[in-house]
Each structure stands twice: as structure tokens, then as C-alpha cells.
Amino acid sequence: NRRFLLIRRPHGTPVPEDFQLETSETPALEEGQFLLRNHYVSLDPAMRGWMDDRPSYLPPISLGDPVRASTIGRIAESRNPDFPVGAWASGLNGIEEYSLGQGGGFTRLVDETAVPKITNYLSSIGAIGLTAYFALLEVGQPKAGETVLVSGAAGAVGSLVGQIAKLKGCRTIGIAGGAEKCARLISDYGYDAAIDYRGKSGDDLAQAIREAAPNGVDVHFENVGGEILDAALLALNPRGRVVLCGLISQYNTAPKPTYNVWQLIVQGARMEGFILTHYVHRFGEAVPQLAEWVRAGKLRMDEHIDEGIENALPAFLRLFEGTNQGKMILKIAE
Numbered sequence: 386n387r388r389f390l391l392i393r394r395p396h397g398t399p400v401p402e403d404f405q406l407e408t409s410e411t412p413a414l415e416e417g418q419f420l421l422r423n424h425y426v427s428l429d430p431a432m433r434g435w436m437d438d439r440p441s442y443l444p445p446i447s448l449g450d451p452v453r454a455s456t457i458g459r460i461a462e463s464r465n466p467d468f469p470v471g472a473w474a475s476g477l478n479g480i481e482e483y484s485l486g487q488g489g490g491f492t493r494l495v496d497e498t499a500v501p502k503i504t505n506y507l508s509s510i511g512a513i514g515l516t517a518y519f520a521l522l523e524v525g526q527p528k529a530g531e532t533v534l535v536s537g538a539a540g541a542v543g544s545l546v547g548q549i550a551k552l553k554g555c556r557t558i559g560i561a562g563g564a565e566k567c568a569r570l571i572s573d574y575g576y577d578a579a580i581d582y583r584g585k586s587g588d589d590l591a592q593a594i595r596e597a598a599p600n601g602v603d604v605h606f607e608n609v610g611g612e613i614l615d616a617a618l619l620a621l622n623p624r625g626r627v628v629l630c631g632l633i634s635q636y637n638t639a640p641k642p643t644y645n646v647w648q649l650i651v652q653g654a655r656m657e658g659f660i661l662t663h664y665v666h667r668f669g670e671a672v673p674q675l676a677e678w679v680r681a682g683k684l685r686m687d688e689h690i691d692e693g694i695e696n697a698l699p700a701f702l703r704l705f706e707g708t709n710q711g712k713m714i715l716k717i718a719e
């Protein structure tokens with residue numbers, strides 16, 4: 386069982402010395418236990434936060450443990466009738482070839498025909514789709530005709546947010562890095578306008594947003610933070626809503642101040658953090674809707690699949706370099 390362990394807490398951007406690829410025996414199973422052979426590992430920006438030793442919604446990864454990650458795979462051995470050999474299952478496990486299960490925390494993927502690809506359980510109908518769905522619709526409360534601005538717009542969550550906002554009749558503006566991603570915002574994800582943030586300072590960004598959103602912004606969906614959030618706040622309409630979904634620009638650096646929160650007062654606007662774990666009890670209503678949109682071709686979900694557990698770090702770092710084209714997934718078994 387090869388496992389990708391965290392052996393040192395990263396300072397800034399993680400480096401190879403922070404990790405170790407260890408090989409160990411798989412444990413003998415006790416009654417009720419099973420062994421999941423992980424095929425696909427979800428690589429998420431949040432994993433960077435779990436590597437730090439600070440209070441969060443989950444405890445930090447202990448040094449010497451595998452890097453925590455959601456996985457999907459097939460049951461390889463079982464002494465649990467609810468998880469028979471060969472069945473697909475998912476769970477919040479680690480970057481490891483085999484995960485030991487007792488039942489709790491693992492979900493059987495019973496309806497493999499609900500979506501085109503098994504990996505969609507990590508993307509469109511997994512945490513990514515659910516985040517886009519609840520964060521936009523519940524926190525953002527978009528109404529038809531309103532303008533929705535999205536940062537990190539070409540990424541996994543951002544690409545879905547733009548498409549769901551469009552399905553709800555909104556005008557959508559996406560912010561992403563580089564001309565090629567900005568072209569894809571419009572051609573692949575249906576955004577009405579795209580802004581390339583690269584090489585733009587605070588004032589240029591604010592100007593670009595004003596030009597793309599001449600009537601102002603009603604909902605701003607934030608995946609990035611920093612200068613982008615500051616510029617977006619300046620474009621808010623009265624009673625605007627800011628959804629704080631992620632602040633990826635800050636995950637490898639010390640947090641930077643946000644200067645323009647005074648706009649929330651001026652506009653009587655609201656800024657609210659979102660965390661998916663608060664919506665677990667409502668997943669059952671969102672998954673069928675997301676799956677239906679995917680099957681009907683209304684929701685395009687791109688997945689970027691790198692291969693090999695030994696490539697876990699470079700694949701993870703793509704999220705911070707912006708070299709991922711869609712939901713970042715690591716394939717570690719055929």
C-alpha cells in the first residue's frame with residue numbers, strides 16, 4: 386500500500402521535502418471492515434489548509450498521516466456485507482492506494498449510471514457541484530436578470546457557478562488567468578463576458594469589472610480573494626451579495642487585508658462565508674438536479690486527470706499555478 390504522507394508542515398508553497406511516499410502492508414481485516422482500492426483521488430485547494438496546524442472546520446492532518454483527500458474506488462476485500470467486493474465507494478480518506486473502512490464515512494456509489502463518468506462523483510455531482518449549487522443558490526440568492534461575477538471562473542467550482550447562474554437567467558462575468566482561459570469562459574461555460582486578471586493591478590481590475598458590468602454586480606462569487614475581492618467589492622449594487630467560497634490566492638501566503646469592505650455598508654450589501662459541510666443534510670435534493678443537468682448537456686464539467694500516486698505533489702500544485710483545466714483528479718489505479 387503506497388501512501389503519500391505529510392511529514393512536515395509546509396511554509397508557503399508545499400515542497401517535496403514536506404511529504405514522503407511510503408510503502409506498507411495492508412492490514413488484516415476484522416469483522417465489519419473492508420479495504421477500498423482507491424482509483425481516483427480528488428485534489429482540492431482546501432487540502433493546503435488541512436496541512437497547517439490551525440483551527441479549522443476539520444482538524445489538521447497529523448504529521449506522518451496520509452494527506453487527507455476524497456477518493457473513489459472499488460472494494461478489494463471485505464468482511465462487511467454492505468460493502469461487497471467489486472462495489473464502488475467513496476469517502477474522505479487519504480492519498481493512498483488502499484483505505485481501510487468500517488462503514489461510517491464511506492458511501493456506496495450505487496447508481497453508476499446517474500452520470501456519464503464515475504469521476505463525476507468527485508466533480509459535477511460531488512463536492513464541486515454541491516458547492517457551486519448551494520453556495521450560489523443559497524448564499525448568493527441570484528434572481529433572473531441580475532449580474533453575477535465569478536472569480537476563479539474557469540476552475541471546477543467557478544465553471545459550474547457560471548453555468549448554474551446562466552440556467553437561472555442571470556448575466557455572468559468570469560475572471561480567470563490568461564487569454565486562453567478567458568476564451569473558454571465564453572465558448573465552454575457560457576459566460577457573457579470574461580476578464581483576464583493577469584498583469585492587472587487593483588485599479589485596472591476595478592476598471593475592467595466596471596466595463597464588463599456597466600449595471601453593477603448583484604452577486605459576487607469569490608474563489609480567489611485578495612485584490613480580486615477588493616476590486617469586486619467596488620462594483621457591488623445596493624443589496625448585493627458576496628459569496629465567500631474560497632480565497633485560494635491566500636492559501637500559500639500570509640492573509641492580506643481587504644480594504645474595500647466599506648462598500649458593504651454603503652450598499653447595504655451582505656458578505657457571507659460558505660462551507661459545504663453545513664449542507665450535508667440537503668445533498669439529496671441537489672444531486673438529482675445536478676445529474677439531470679449533466680445528462681441533459683446543460684452543465685459542462687471538465688476534469689483534469691493526472692496519473693500516478695508519485696505525481697501527487699505536482700498535480701496538487703497545478704491548482705495554485707492555474708495549469709489545471711477543470712476539476713483536478715489524480716488517477717492511481719486502472
Ligand code: NDP
Nearest residue numbers: 430540541542561562608631632633634659660661705707
Ligand atoms: P479550481 O479548479 O478553481 O483550481 C484553482 C484555480 O484557482 C486555478 O486553476 C487558478 O486559475 C486559480 N488561482 C490559483 N491561485 C490563484 C491566485 N493567486 N490568484 C488568482 N487565481 C488563482 O479549484 P476548485 O474549483 O477546486 O476550488 C475553487 C475555490 O473553491 C477554492 O478557493 C476552494 O478553496 C473553494 N472551495 C470551497 C469549498 C467550500 O465549501 N467553501 C468547497 C470546494 C471548493 P487561474 O488560471 O484563473 O488563475
